Amino acid sequence: MISTKRLEEKWQKYWEDNKTFHAEIDKNKEKYYYLVEFPYPSGAGLHVGHVRSYTALDSLARKKRMQGYNVLFPMGWDAFGAPAEQYAIKNHIHPSIAVKENIKTFKAQIQRLGISFDWEREFSTTDPEYYKWTQWQFLQFFKKGMAYKAKKNINWCPKCKMGLSNEDSSGGVCERCGSQVVQKEKEQWVLRMSDYAQQLIDGLDDTEFQEKTKVAQINWIGKSTGAEVDFKLKQVDEKLTIYTTRPDTLFGVTFMVVAPEHPYIDLYGGLIKNMNEVIDYREQANKKSEFERTQLVKDKTGVKLDGLSAINPVNGKEIPIYISDYVMMNYGTGAIMAVPAHDARDYDFAKKFGIDIIEVIKGGDISKAAYTEDGEMVNSDFLNGFDNKKDSINKMIEYLEEKGIGRKKTNFKLQDWIFTRQRFWGEPIPLVYCEDCGWVPVDEKDLPVVLPNVAEYEPTDDGESPLARIPEFVNTTCPHCGKPAKRETDTMPNWAGSSWYFLRYMDPHNEKEFVSREALEYWGKVDWYNGGMEHATRHLLYARFWNQFLYNEGLVPNKEPFKVRASHGMILGEGGVKMSKSLGNVINPDEIVDAYGADTLRVYEMFIGDYEKEATWSEQGVAGAKRFLDKIVRLGEKVVDNNEYSKELEKDIHKTVKKVTEDMDSLKFNTAISALMILSNTMDKMDSITKADYRTFLHLLNPVAPHITEELNEEYNLGKPFCESTWPTYEESKLVDEEKTIAVQVNGKVRATINVNINDSDEVILEKALACDNVKKYTDGNEILKTIVIKGKIVNIVVKG
RNA sequence: GCGGGUAUGGCGGAAUUGGCAGACGCACCAGACUUAGAAUCUGGCGCCGAGAGGCUUGCAGGUUCAACUCCUGUUACCCGCACCA
Numbered sequence: 001m002i003s004t005k006r007l008e009e010k011w012q013k014y015w016e017d018n019k020t021f022h023a024e025i026d027k028n029k030e031k032y033y034y035l036v037e038f039p040y041p042s043g044a045g046l047h048v049g050h051v052r053s054y055t056a057l058d059s060l061a062r063k064k065r066m067q068g069y070n071v072l073f074p075m076g077w078d079a080f081g082a083p084a085e086q087y088a089i090k091n092h093i094h095p096s097i098a099v100k101e102n103i104k105t106f107k108a109q110i111q112r113l114g115i116s117f118d119w120e121r122e123f124s125t126t127d128p129e130y131y132k133w134t135q136w137q138f139l140q141f142f143k144k145g146m147a148y149k150a151k152k153n154i155n156w157c158p159k160c161k162m163g164l165s166n167e168d169s170s171g172g173v174c175e176r177c178g179s180q181v182v183q184k185e186k187e188q189w190v191l192r193m194s195d196y197a198q199q200l201i202d203g204l205d206d207t208e209f210q211e212k213t214k215v216a217q218i219n220w221i222g223k224s225t226g227a228e229v230d231f232k233l234k235q236v237d238e239k240l241t242i243y244t245t246r247p248d249t250l251f252g253v254t255f256m257v258v259a260p261e262h263p264y265i266d267l268y269g270g271l272i273k274n275m276n277e278v279i280d281y282r283e284q285a286n287k288k289s290e291f292e293r294t295q296l297v298k299d300k301t302g303v304k305l306d307g308l309s310a311i312n313p314v315n316g317k318e319i320p321i322y323i324s325d326y327v328m329m330n331y332g333t334g335a336i337m338a339v340p341a342h343d344a345r346d347y348d349f350a351k352k353f354g355i356d357i358i359e360v361i362k363g364g365d366i367s368k369a370a371y372t373e374d375g376e377m378v379n380s381d382f383l384n385g386f387d388n389k390k391d392s393i394n395k396m397i398e399y400l401e402e403k404g405i406g407r408k409k410t411n412f413k414l415q416d417w418i419f420t421r422q423r424f425w426g427e428p429i430p431l432v433y434c435e436d437c438g439w440v441p442v443d444e445k446d447l448p449v450v451l452p453n454v455a456e457y458e459p460t461d462d463g464e465s466p467l468a469r470i471p472e473f474v475n476t477t478c479p480h481c482g483k484p485a486k487r488e489t490d491t492m493p494n495w496a497g498s499s500w501y502f503l504r505y506m507d508p509h510n511e512k513e514f515v516s517r518e519a520l521e522y523w524g525k526v527d528w529y530n531g532g533m534e535h536a537t538r539h540l541l542y543a544r545f546w547n548q549f550l551y552n553e554g555l556v557p558n559k560e561p562f563k564v565r566a567s568h569g570m571i572l573g574e575g576g577v578k579m580s581k582s583l584g585n586v587i588n589p590d591e592i593v594d595a596y597g598a599d600t601l602r603v604y605e606m607f608i609g610d611y612e613k614e615a616t617w618s619e620q621g622v623a624g625a626k627r628f629l630d631k632i633v634r635l636g637e638k639v640v641d642n643n644e645y646s647k648e649l650e651k652d653i654h655k656t657v658k659k660v661t662e663d664m665d666s667l668k669f670n671t672a673i674s675a676l677m678i679l680s681n682t683m684d685k686m687d688s689i690t691k692a693d694y695r696t697f698l699h700l701l702n703p704v705a706p707h708i709t710e711e712l713n714e715e716y717n718l719g720k721p722f723c724e725s726t727w728p729t730y731e732e733s734k735l736v737d738e739e740k741t742i743a744v745q746v747n748g749k750v751r752a753t754i755n756v757n758i759n760d761s762d763e764v765i766l767e768k769a770l771a772c773d774n775v776k777k778y779t780d781g782n783e784i785l786k787t788i789v790i791k792g793k794i795v796n797i798v799v800k801g
Numbered sequence: 802g803c804g805g806g807u808a809u810g811g812c813g814g815a816a817u818u819g820g821c822a823g824a825c826g827c828a829c830c831a832g833a834c835u836u837a838g839a840a841u842c843u844g845g846c847g848c849c850g851a852g853a854g855g856c857u858u859g860c861a862g863g864u865u866c867a868a869c870u871c872c873u874g875u876u877a878c879c880c881g882c883a884c885c886a
Binding site for chain 2: 222300534670
């Protein structure tokens with residue numbers, strides 16, 4: 001046989017020459033859309049983790065095609081963003097050139113693996129032909145009022161010199177470089193994602209995501225129900241509105257707290273006697289990063305507003321107001337009512353500042369965390385005696401609404417999406433600022449707004465985009481009135497291009513539309529989307545939001561873009577540690593392909609363990625996969641010219657067809673391969689196998705090891721190439737075992753095994769069981785209390801003593 | 802703190818969903834072939850025990866003829882989220 005390298009190249013060429021994996025709309029065939037998250041083509045090249053998910057989906061796609069589906073399985077590149085830009089700055093080349101080089105490397109690496117992507121649909125988010133439509137879609141948001149410019153305190157990474165979304169600065173740390181994020185005021189384009197909070201929760205019902213993914217999204221969106229309550233200020237005719245989930249504890253309110261940024265501080269600064277102290281505190285708080293405010297400083301700080309106080313609306317008592325950084329301006333109303341008896345944070349604060357603590361729920365452990373659950377209400381006037389949280393809350397809301405001092409209210413943690421980056425390497429935002437007309441969208445015919453081809457793309461210290469330094473780019477005319485005007489110089493985050501790439505794959509070369517209606521209707525939803533768990537609250541949420549917006553605008557036919565979402569586990573280095581450059585334990589897939597071949601790498605990674613869990617790399621395991629494939633090659637020497645299954649193998653083959661088919665559908669590649677290993681061991685023990693035996697065996701292995709199986713199929717002249725054949729089927733009737741060995745237990749312990757026939761009655765089986773010598777040993781002289789016969793499975797005899 | 806998950810031999814992991822725990826692979830041991838090695842083949846391989854046998858799925862209980870699987874409690878680790886009112 002020819003060498004592994006040559007045969008792999010041979011079949012890769014065959015598939016390419018025959019456009020085997022190219023999909024076209026075909027209304028006579030049922031479609032299936034497999035999608036694997038497109039990679040960021042970094043300079044480091046392909047990782048064995050990529051190989052795992054690509055091979056898994058490739059196997060599924062190959063099988064699905066053989067099962068008669070019209071399979072869409074595309075691949076592209078998510079190439080905007082900071083890493084490419086950093087690389088370009090460091091090496092003094094234009095990011096577009098660096099990106100092209102990296103894509104070339106990645107693509108060659110993927111192609112060596114024989115992944116059945118439809119390369120005719122390939123694109124990069126950085127292609128002007130693609131980002132033209134990203135810009136076009138941004139303009140749809142803009143025109144709908146879904147994009148607005150706001151002066152925002154944004155998460156600012158001082159190292160990357162860039163504004164970050166909440167999602168990108170989770171934990172107060174820059175997602176990219178790990179620096180602590182600080183707050184900086186900046187004008188930003190923002191998408192009204194929070195408007196979609198409820199729809200994003202509801203839409204999950206229309207998906208088949210894993211529970212953990214759904215939960216992660218639901219938690220991130222952070223819905224809470226409660227009430228807004230208006231507290232009158234004593235010194236001025238004004239009310240301070242707060243949000244609470246526990247209006248039933250209103251009688252226990254002994255103070256209020258506003259966020260340092262609360263507008264009332266400036267508005268009523270004249271009444272505040274210790275304004276200097278207050279301003280000082282606010283400045284201190286502002287300097288703190290979100291991380292310091294939330295993680296490090298659990299110790300409560302604050303300043304009492306001297307000269308400004310509020311009235312508790314339910315009992316008329318005067319209560320003090322404090323500012324403290326434990327209240328956030330971006331959630332609720334930026335002000336809270338404090339119930340120190342039943343909330344740990346309020347309790348800490350009250351203890352520190354010597355404020356009254358009034359118990360309103362009996363039995364609540366005052367010093368412990370969070371709001372007390374059920375207990376009898378006390379010190380609460382009309383709520384006294386209520387002993388159920390829900391009823392108390394309803395009663396209070398009813399009271400508040402009646403008096404017009406409060407109302408039921410739902411809040412979400414989900415914030416609007418900060419959509420601008422002060423960077424060069426992103427999609428330019430297609431807006432122009434005109435002194436007379438304000439912000440005006442670029443005419444559609446003038447899209448895309450192309451990134452200029454210059455050498456200056458380093459970020460500036462003042463936080464302006466590098467594009468601002470390029471007069472030819474900045475200066476333009478107003479699309480509306482024609483007067484001189486200036487372009488927006490910020491660019492989009494790299495989550496933009498990935499928010500709709502799955503749509504573009506359906507019709508990637510369309511110059512007139514972002515995708516044709518026909519393609520949208522035919523390819524529909526992504527049936528199976530594989531990606532990392534780390535994207536659950538970012539890419540996956542952004543993409544759903546984006547698609548829901550397009551749906552609401554009538555631009556796409558499905559509100560939810562993805563049906564099933566699966567995620568692969570990470571591959572760790574030997575010893576169970578993360579692969580990293582610094583540890584020097586990164587495995588380059590090329591080296592494995594060179595040494596063992598692509599099929600071996602593929603089989604190994606599919607056999608390594610539970611697909612959804614992390615797995616540890618083992619070179620010895622790779623060698624084991626290679627041994628398995630070598631054994632399969634040797635099996636060919638036993639083939640005799642017969643187109644029926646061997647009698648001895650028929651049942652095993654039918655069972656294996658069933659097992660492999662079902663296991664692959666549920667991502668249990670490891671057990672599918674195990675079943676094939678068992679079958680190969682059985683065949684290996686036989687003197688000869690038939691062509692039919694061998695072909696079906698190779699066919700079942702083909703999705704995972706496509707090259708070697710095609711080659712052997714051809715060499716032994718077994719039939720058409722698998723990629724042009726129909727997936728094997730099994731017959732239920734061939735699965736039944738006539739004879740079976742089952743265990744006999746006495747008092748739950750196995751004492752013997754017996755052979756039973758499928759037609760044996762329970763009585764016959766029991767008789768056989770009782771006849772065993774080793775069973776008699778335990779039953780003789782003992783009273784048999786009970787016998788259990790489970791057909792085809794087990795016999796259990798319960799004896800006394 | 803809240804939410805989600807995991808726990809099975811020396812290792813990666815199986816277990817028809819309540820029916821012989823440890824499939825399959827790796828590693829290891831012994832043997833065959835070989836001048837030797839590689840490759841390949843045969844056999845062994847959870848723990849204790851010479852053996853009969855006993856014990857064993859993080860730990861402690863429970864349900865059941867029967868529990869890795871169901872229930873209660875508990876421990877450890879991993880991952881999200883987190884002064885969210």
